[in-house]
Amino acid sequence: MRIPILKLNRYLLISIQVDLDDQTALQFQEDLLNKIHQEGSAGVVIDLTSVEMIDSFIAKVLGDVVEMSNLMGARVVLTGIQPGVAITLIDMGIMLEEVPTALDLEQGLEKLQQELEA
Amino acid sequence: MSVQSNVEVHSEWGIVSARQAGRNLAKELGFGGVDQARITTAISELARNIYLYAEKGEIVLEGIEKKEAGGVHRGLRIVAKDQGPGIKSVREVMEDGYTTSGGLGAGLPGVKRLMDEFDIDSITGEGTVITVVKWLR
């Protein structure tokens, strides 16, 4: 299974709609980095509205992907993290401190815009 | 209550099916959205540990009840069993940030915080049984 990555001007948009298994998550990491390289994207929004659970493995993959993208010059914003998912992450002690977040796709794009202008 | 399901974990897909079974049972028992997320995440961590360290094992999910002042209390019990190498130092794996897999080291201590009851029983060379319970509020 592969997660589709959409291109919108300088940005990449990803909406994760499936229950992520480990392989899919790792595959996604690789696909996204390749796409950033290929398109020279300035920003990425990963929307997690439909994701019902993030465990420590997937949290690590997401945290890594943000860091790796930053190294490649693309800012990443995570959007739509559900209350249950947020609380579970906090309970587990996973803060994702360096990761920018926004409520939804729209605000995520706004945030990218601001950060890139600043 | 006799709702019980067993999920074999011997591949990464076992992790996914264990947490789906857990989500369904949690929903059925009447857990709210946040607790459903806590339960599925705990199952995911436990199943992943089985897959990573013991290669195969099983997750048993069961609705349970206990009597208390103020009525009957319902809950969900998760038992993760394997015949793997066992855990050498239970104290170490319960420390935040301790990892042998290169992960976040949030696994077992995280599971303990997500659930209401946590019990671990491990014999080196024989295997591990981890039992956790979440009570309905």
Next chain:
Amino acid sequence: MQPSVIEMINSYRDEVIAQWKKEITQVQEGEFNHTVPEAVFNETNKEFVELILHTLELKQNEAKEHLRSFTERLIHTGWPLSYFTKGLQVFRRVLLELMTSNDALPSKKVYETFSEVESWIDGIINQLVDEYSGSWENTLHLQKLALKELSAPLIPVFEKISVMPLVGTIDTERAKLIMESLLEGIIEHRSQVVLIDITGVPVVDTMVAHHIIQAAEAVRLVGAKCILVGIRPEIAQTIVNLGIDLGKFSTKSSLRKGIESGLELTHRKIVSV
């Protein structure tokens, strides 16, 4: 209990009742029930002492049932447990004193009789304590439920800005509920900034601070920003004295200042017209 002992107790019945009433009144004057009218008190005493003696004639489960309905009624009207335990202790002393006062009891039977009386009275005390603690647990359970209903609402004051006023003591159980209601409210109202107002929180210790910090972290994960407002001077002092690090998130002294800074964050301001 042996019939001979029962018979003996019954033969002292009137004396026991008279002496007991006298002593329990002394206890009462020293300690409790100043608010209970004398007539009610006397009536209850009479009923209580007769019930104690009555249990001798009843079968065990019948006696239990009588005691249960009696205590249930008194628990509801707020009689203290100490009234019953003191009453029974006094009763036992009075009875044993009378039984040994006029050598009616053959000395070799003294021990046996004593232990029969002891276990009889102990049985009643145990049941009363059980009934009382059962009722306390029940009350506690109901109060916990009531506290849960004192949920914290998230109030959308402006577009993109919401306020959550916290009132009362925050324990772990409540902190969890507050966090859920906070996050769900943020999604529902699409709030970019939430002001958590702790004016109504009496004490902020490390535990409460920990819960607030966790809530702020969770708010950030769902994509909003949290500002802590209503920090009173004594709260600021405890926070610093306890070495709690709130450095990572914004704090403002008042709700008004918080709202101003929330508007600024969402690129708006209030102007006079």
